[in-house]
């Protein structure tokens with residue numbers, strides 16, 4: 001049987017990985033500055049993570065959400081400690097799209113409205129409401145287009161208010177830092193204004209922290225920088241360091257009832273254990289502090305490159321903008337220098353999303369390679 005051919009692939013077959021490196025069949029070592037799309041947070045095959053998951057699966061790996069699972073409570077407590085989201089409620093699922101799908105559905109249940117406001121260049125996933133709220137018509141099928149979504153220029157509060165005033169919008173969904181869109185972030189006044197407008201018009205504010213959350217920016221959640229309290233926060237990617245796990249944090253004012261949301265696999269024992277292991281290592285190794293420190297180092301080195309026109313992002317969600325499309329450069333970095341990097345909707349932006357364990361010496365390797373190619 002053939003694979004459904006939807007992914008353009010690099011000709012690399014990883015068979016092993018360790019911390020910031022990935023090894024192919026021939027034993028070639030690649031520096032992973034992409035983290036499988038911002039997923040690898042505590043480093044590949046971290047020994048504590050391997051032990052925690054191995055021990056867990058040897059006891060119990062899965063049971064559905066019809067029994068008591070103390071690991072879910074343990075994870076909820078730890079998430080409060082990291083995020084300061086006191087009294088929020090946790091619902092666990094399996095991916096980013098699913099987290100946003102549940103967030104949007106919950107908002108609509110809560111205030112009984114059905115339109116969504118989303119922002120230009122935003123990405124929220126590929127399922128029904130999540131893809132409808134994604135600013136990319138190419139990945140939106142006619143079946144998704146039946147959702148009512150207003151797309152507004154990122155950062156435009158005035159237009160947001162005009163739509164909110166129609167009193168039909170159940171949720172405003174926003175990536176605090178846009179990922180695939182190209183690492184744009186609005187100013188604090190925008191996020192604060194959004195929070196106030198959502199309250200005023202009985203609309204829920206959903207912070208999509210799927211890519212920028214879980215410590216990647218140096219804060220646990222990127223919105224913390226702006227001092228807001230979203231109604232729903234969606235998480236995935238770095239949350240499981242590769243184990244498929246996602247979730248939403250839900251403001252205490254939003255009430256649950258049996259059957260409102262549900263999933264078979266979400267919140268299973270292995271998924272909770274993976275996420276707990278991530279949080280334990282983030283803390284033990286000071287990885288959020290490392291994200292900030294490595295950002296400083298990255299920026300100081302990037303400033304010395306004459307062909308870089310813009311340095312974008314926060315923490316270890318970074319981008320270098322050039323005057324030319326970076327596709328060829330990325331190819332050279334991977335084929336010749338054995339370095340994985342990321343792309344974005346902006347063809348001139350090279351994205352860097354490494355494990356949060358990255359050190360100066362790894363970034364030096366990257367900058368030496370860049371110098372040679374530019």
Ligand SMILES: Cc1ncc(COP(=O)(O)O)c(C=O)c1O
Nearest residue numbers: 095096097123124125179210211
């Ligand atoms: C900001 C954001 N939201 C949602 C998603 C969708 O997550 P998933 O691919 O796990 O469904 C992504 C994935 O890239 C993302 O970057």
